[in-house]
Amino acid sequence: MPKQSPIPDGLDKPFYDACNEGRLVVQYCGNCRRFQFPPLPACSSCGQAAALTWRQVSGRGRIKSRVVVHDTPVTSLVPDQPFNVALIALEEEPGVVMLSHLPGTPVDEVPIGATVEVIFETTPATGQKVPEWRVVP
């Protein structure tokens, strides 16, 4: 699906660079021993910036929930309606979530609880890759 291309900034460049290399990295706080996403200048729990590093994660997760979008605000996605949007909980830390269109999964047939693995999808405007997720057969 023709997603909008995110424009990286100083904070999240490592995340988007890794996507372009086919790796999923997430901020990790060494103080709190926890991941966080989206990227922030400091840990949202302890407030420390120095304790944050980028860590590669397994790229596996679980479908936590889903909706079927019939009335998207994003112009470029209108021709693909209706479409799935799933909430993916990362294997390493289920409190960290990302969104997915679940390519390959028919509309309204999302298996909640199923294991998914990350793939990377190229967005048309700039070629920036973003994480997407596919159900593990």
Place this chain on the structure above:
Amino acid sequence: MPTESAPHSWFRNRDGMGLWEGRGKVVATGVGVSPTERRWNERPETSMGALTIMAIRKAIEDAGISPDEIDGLVLTPDSTTGISNDPNTPPPDGWDKVFKMASFPQAGITRGDIDWILLNMPELKNVKFTMNGPTCMSVSFVTAAEAVARGLTKTCLVVRGWHNLAGRYYVGQGAAAQDTISGSQKYGAPWGVPACAPTAMIFQEYCERYGKNHDMMAPFVLNERRNGLMNPNGYYTQHRPEMLTVEDYLNARWIAKPANIFDNDLPIMAALAVVYTTPERAKDHKQKPVYILGHGQTRPESRVMPTLEEWERATDRMGRILYESSGIGPDDLSFENMYDGFTLFHQFHLEGIRFAARGEKRGYALDLYQTDISIEGPNPVSPSGGNNGNGRTRFWLHMDSILQLQGRSPSQIKKPAEFGVSGAHMPNYCDALIWSANPPV
């Protein structure tokens, strides 16, 4: 000069803060609400600012006081339907012939502004205390309560207006129409979720976890419309006075399944003003004083999208803070008027405050909806009708809580109204208050 917001220390946002120091020292008396419209017709006299002035004058009249007695004004400047905050958009032709202009050109049109109100309401000549309650009128209700309790104002207006311009206000507009995206939206927006989708997603998980389904929402949605249609000030009463049926609800078009069009509130134009004062001064007001016993606040954790666990955590905390703050318990509540716009999250608020719980903690609200939740029944749910029964304002709930406890709500509950709760907006981003018909003992 920009109006300031209340300091963080005024808000009760954690466990262990004890009884609220202002408990019983602040009351609401007069209430004024403007007529509603679906959209602005670009005439100055029907603008959000004009509606706001109308609501303020009605509230002062309702309280039976002179405008001279008003010495405080707390306002929610944001109006989140339609464009807001764009200083480069000039007002329409003729605007400056009707209203005096504040420094912000959109003041009174797409944004509330205390300077603009005071410029255009010369009768408010004794206002010394002003403060903004950003984002949601619930913040203003709490801010003004703290201001009166702290002695910063004796008789204070709490005010909010809403605008709605022509057209769809975020679908295919602005950033959504671009092929690139920047800022914090870029982590979620490319997936194209409408505003109700996070709520729908968490509702879906709620249903999976507790064995419920979307059809079980029908009695709640119909109850809201019924209660709203009793309110002569509500949008549906004034413009679309038709009751919904179960079939209407179950067959409605999806926006983000499981959220349909009736699970979304309707953007409208409207304004509300409420008079706060001290119990001593309220003896000279026309309306019965309604006491504020306590208040609470929650704010979101940092995520692309909130989760079921976060909403349950946040609303549980809100319940604990409210009861600790006010000194009452869930069994004392005569009704609940928590936020409903979107309908699919009302149950999180309801379960967080343990309304009508019979030992249940989570997953009971949709079962409660299958019982008598009407104003005639033992557990009146959302007697105001909320946003869903009256149009989007996030203020009907507070207004009705005051009117219920004064015994003059158009949808008055049949059992005695002694204690009520109202709060908005999201389950993890909420400010709420406990109201009482009588002073605390």
